[in-house]
Amino acid sequence: MELVAAAALGKFIGAGLAAIGSGAAAIGVGHVAGNFLAGALRNPSAAAGQTATLFIGIAFAEALGIFAFLVALLLMFAV
Amino acid sequence: MATPTHDAGHAAATSAPGMPQLNIEHFPNQIFWLAVTLVVIYFVLSRVALPRIGGILAERAGTITNDIAAAEELKAKALAAEEAYNKALADARTEANRIAAATKAEIQGELAQAIAKADAEIAAKTAESEKAVAEIRAGAAAAVEEVARDTAAALVAALGGKDDAKAVNAAVDTRIKG
Amino acid sequence: MATEEHAAEGSTLVFHPMDQFIVKPLFGEGPVAWYTPTNATLWMGLAIVAVIALLVLSTSKRAIVPGRGQSIAEMAYGFVYKMVEDVTGKDGIKYFPYIMTLFMFIVCANFLGLIPGSFTTTSHIAVTAILGFGVFICVTILGFVKNGTHFLGLFWVSSAPLALRPILAIIELISYFVRPVSHSIRLAGNMMAGHAVLKVFAGFAQVAAIAPIAILGVTAIYGLELLVAFIQAYVFTILTCVYLKDALHPGH
Numbered sequence: 001m002e003l004v005a006a007a008a009l010g011k012f013i014g015a016g017l018a019a020i021g022s023g024a025a026a027i028g029v030g031h032v033a034g035n036f037l038a039g040a041l042r043n044p045s046a047a048a049g050q051t052a053t054l055f056i057g058i059a060f061a062e063a064l065g066i067f068a069f070l071v072a073l074l075l076m077f078a079v
Numbered sequence: 080m081a082t083p084t085h086d087a088g089h090a091a092a093t094s095a096p097g098m099p100q101l102n103i104e105h106f107p108n109q110i111f112w113l114a115v116t117l118v119v120i121y122f123v124l125s126r127v128a129l130p131r132i133g134g135i136l137a138e139r140a141g142t143i144t145n146d147i148a149a150a151e152e153l154k155a156k157a158l159a160a161e162e163a164y165n166k167a168l169a170d171a172r173t174e175a176n177r178i179a180a181a182t183k184a185e186i187q188g189e190l191a192q193a194i195a196k197a198d199a200e201i202a203a204k205t206a207e208s209e210k211a212v213a214e215i216r217a218g219a220a221a222a223v224e225e226v227a228r229d230t231a232a233a234l235v236a237a238l239g240g241k242d243d244a245k246a247v248n249a250a251v252d253t254r255i256k257g
Numbered sequence: 258m259a260t261e262e263h264a265a266e267g268s269t270l271v272f273h274p275m276d277q278f279i280v281k282p283l284f285g286e287g288p289v290a291w292y293t294p295t296n297a298t299l300w301m302g303l304a305i306v307a308v309i310a311l312l313v314l315s316t317s318k319r320a321i322v323p324g325r326g327q328s329i330a331e332m333a334y335g336f337v338y339k340m341v342e343d344v345t346g347k348d349g350i351k352y353f354p355y356i357m358t359l360f361m362f363i364v365c366a367n368f369l370g371l372i373p374g375s376f377t378t379t380s381h382i383a384v385t386a387i388l389g390f391g392v393f394i395c396v397t398i399l400g401f402v403k404n405g406t407h408f409l410g411l412f413w414v415s416s417a418p419l420a421l422r423p424i425l426a427i428i429e430l431i432s433y434f435v436r437p438v439s440h441s442i443r444l445a446g447n448m449m450a451g452h453a454v455l456k457v458f459a460g461f462a463q464v465a466a467i468a469p470i471a472i473l474g475v476t477a478i479y480g481l482e483l484l485v486a487f488i489q490a491y492v493f494t495i496l497t498c499v500y501l502k503d504a505l506h507p508g509h
Contacts, residue, residue, distance in 0.1 A: 063439045070446050078097040099280060099381075106383040108291050112295070120305055124357055124358055128308075
């Protein structure tokens with residue numbers, strides 16, 4: 001029984017730790033968007049053609065956060 | 080939120096595991112219906128929707144191109160009309176100038192003619208008058224000569240001279256001329 | 258997931274963030290066989306109806322000056338067409354119907370999933386994995402058919418120093434095979450996360466003290482989710498285009 005309780009505790013701690021990854025992904029997304037904005041303000045004429053690249057970059061950064069979120073979910077509900 | 084004891088106790092007993100997304104039993108169902116959905120959407124799009132929208136867009140592009148061409152043509156026509164108008168205006172102006180010049184020349188000619196005629200008339204009248212004046216003057220001179228001669232003859236006679244007409248005449252002539 | 262009777266005995270806050278994703282048969286109870294019409298079937302069918310209404314019914318007049326519905330259809334067409342053309346180039350245009358199919362399905366399913374009480378088909382990994390792996394397999398086969406063994410040049414970075422190339426090849430290979438995983442999990446994860454967060458905030462609304470904040474939060478996150486629903490469809494589509502470009506022109 002203690003083992004079960006310990007496992008449950010570990011599950012929640014692990015899920016909480018995995019959720020930190022979402023914050024890290026948020027930093028990444030902010031970095032991408034901020035740098036895009038900085039570049040776009042320097043050269044606004046070139047910005048319009050690069051929005052696709054912006055979204056791809058955001059998607060890649062965000063996907064890793066989603067992985068972290070998924071790990072948290074798996075720990076919470078599936079393990 | 081499931082408490083861990085529940086999961087531990089019932090996960091094996093109940094068929095639904097924690098995340099519905101990870102329930103393998105439901106996969107074939109979803110995959111099958113997804114395949115059906117995608118095939119239906121693909122056929123709807125490729126057979127009906129996309130050709131139609133593509134057609135509409137192409138038609139619109141064609142219409143716009145035609146309209147622009149028509150507008151260009153109309154613009155060219157308008158420009159040509161304006162040019163023709165300007166040309167007509169210029170023609171009319173030169174014609175008017177020409178007519179004015181011709182009229183002016185005509186009037187000038189008539190005027191000159193009239194002046195010449197008047198001049199001629201005046202000259203004729205002057206000549207006539209001068210002639211009359213000369214005649215009068217000649218008449219007056221003859222009368223003066225006659226009077227002088229008569230007077231001279233009378234004077235000569237009165238003074239006791241011989242009535243020498245010839246000498247008197249010569250003397251009068253000399254005096255009048257001199 | 259706790260079943261109903263467990264949930265009822267929850268102490269103060271009762272959350273069922275994952276209940277909305279349960280696949281249920283439409284008619285009656287019972288096991289879900291592969292042919293059973295379920296709520297997933299219903300919402301996929303509604304997605305088909307939405308696509309037809311959006312792209313077929315609205316354009317039935319074929320107006321030269323478009324109405325509101327026809328403008329949306331033309332905008333969607335032009336949006337995806339331009340994306341395909343910009344990313345893959347002229348020779349990618351013939352795959353436009355496939356990409357349009359993916360885009361329309363995902364965008365309609367995402368938006369339909371945001372209707373309160375609905376079922377989000379794209380939040381299921383089974384669905385997005387089929388979409389993602391379908392793209393992956395098609396693109397890989399296409400790459401080998403179009404370019405033969407030259408397609409493997411995608412993994413052999415010829416601009417790198419020779420000593421580094423095997424290592425880079427391994428990295429490229431791994432990243433290539435991770436593509437469908439990230440491609441599908443990104444979509445499902447985003448949808449699932451957004452809906453779960455909405456549900457958690459809705460659960461907080463049960464406590465009177467924080468209910469106004471919770472409802473405000475639900476509203477704000479709903480707005481964010483509207484954006485995410487579109488952006489994820491866009492990202493899925495544009496990544497499909499990028500993978501297609503890699504298959505058509507493997508030499509970087």
